Amino acid sequence: xxxxxxxxxxxxxxxxxxxxxxxxxxxxxxxxxxxxxxxxxxxxxxxxxxxxxxxxxxxxxxxxxxxxxxxxxxxxxxxxxxxxxxxxxxxxxxxxxxxxxxxxxxxxxxxxxxxxxxxxxxxxxxxxxxxxxxxxxxxxxxxxxxxxxxxxxxxxxxxxxxxxxxxxxxxxxxxxxxxxxxxxxxxxxxxxxxxxxxxxxxxxxxxxxxxxx
Numbered sequence: 349x350x351x352x353x354x355x356x357x358x359x360x361x362x363x364x365x366x367x368x369x370x371x372x373x374x375x376x377x378x379x380x381x382x383x384x385x386x387x388x389x390x391x392x393x394x395x396x397x398x399x400x401x402x403x404x405x406x407x408x409x410x411x412x413x414x415x416x417x418x419x420x421x422x423x424x425x426x427x428x429x430x431x432x433x434x435x436x437x438x439x440x441x442x443x444x445x446x447x448x449x450x451x452x453x454x455x456x457x458x459x460x461x462x463x464x465x466x467x468x469x470x471x472x473x474x475x476x477x478x479x480x481x482x483x484x485x486x487x488x489x490x491x492x493x494x495x496x497x498x499x500x501x502x503x504x505x506x507x508x509x510x511x512x513x514x515x516x517x518x519x520x521x522x523x524x525x526x527x528x529x530x531x532x533x534x535x536x537x538x539x540x541x542x543x544x545x546x547x548x549x550x551x552x553x554x555x556x557x558x559x560x561x
Contacts, residue, residue: 358466361508362402362424369427370403372506372541379461381535382490382553383410386457389488390416394456397421399445399479400463404431404438407459412437419455421448445475450482457488462551465494465512472513473523480527486560489529493520495536495552507545517552529556 362369373379383406390396394416398408401420408431412418418438422428423445431440441448445463458479464472476491483489495517503512515523521531535553540546 357511359423359425361466361505361510362422363426364508365506366426366430367403368506368543370405370430372543372546373539374406375542376537376539376551378535378537378539378551378553379406379492382459382461382492382555383407385533385555386411386459386488386490387414390414390457393417395419395454397450397455397458397479397482398438399458399460399475401431401438401440402427404435404440407461408438408440409435421445445479446471450478452481453484453487455483455487457490458483459490461490461492462494465514466510467513469499469513469515472515473527476523477527480524480529480556480558483558485558487558489524489556489558490553491524491556492551492553494549495520496550504545506541506543520552521554524554524556529558531556 396411396416396418398420401408401422408418408420420431420440421443428440428442494514496514497516499513501512531554533555537551538548539551540548
């Protein structure tokens with residue numbers, strides 16, 4: 349399979365959504381609370397990987413605005429272009445998280461907000477493990493997902509056809525723990541995106557630390 353074909357499903361969806369995605373999720377208090385959790389614990393000038401950066405808002409904008417060095421990565425060319433324009437203080441790169449080289453212990457913190465849901469379960473486990481290794485020992489990891497026990501389900505997301513795979517809350521927490529992370533706090537919420545085709549979604553935010561060496 350060609351690389352572009354391999355990346356196409358998520359890229360096509362988020363290319364189509366563009367700024368509509370940002371607007372739909374802008375009111376998520378749980379997301380803002382997760383960013384506050386990170387900001388309260390990051391040392392000044394920390395390096396942060398935003399894995400699945402979308403339009404750059406709110407994550408990269410909030411973190412870079414607080415003086416942190418942010419690298420945002422997204423599979424969607426439209427999202428990367430929007431993010432680079434909207435958040436010039438951060439760096440953005442077009443890449444697939446499943447293939448992105450991530451040197452061990454290269455970031456002080458990593459966040460991945462809802463960026464795993466169009467991957468298989470094996471891919472999600474592998475990506476979380478790589479993200480965990482990419483953060484330095486003692487560093488922070490913030491993850492968010494839709495905690496549903498579904499695999500390869502065809503659905504509509506904000507009017508776009510998607511294939512969704514996820515884990516129950518307990519299974520996702522187990523996956524994160526097996527990746528070498530300690531869950532320090534979690535936040536459960538139900539959020540309805542501000543979009544005519546949206547429905548209420550359960551959201552799970554896990555706030556973690558890589559064990560010190």
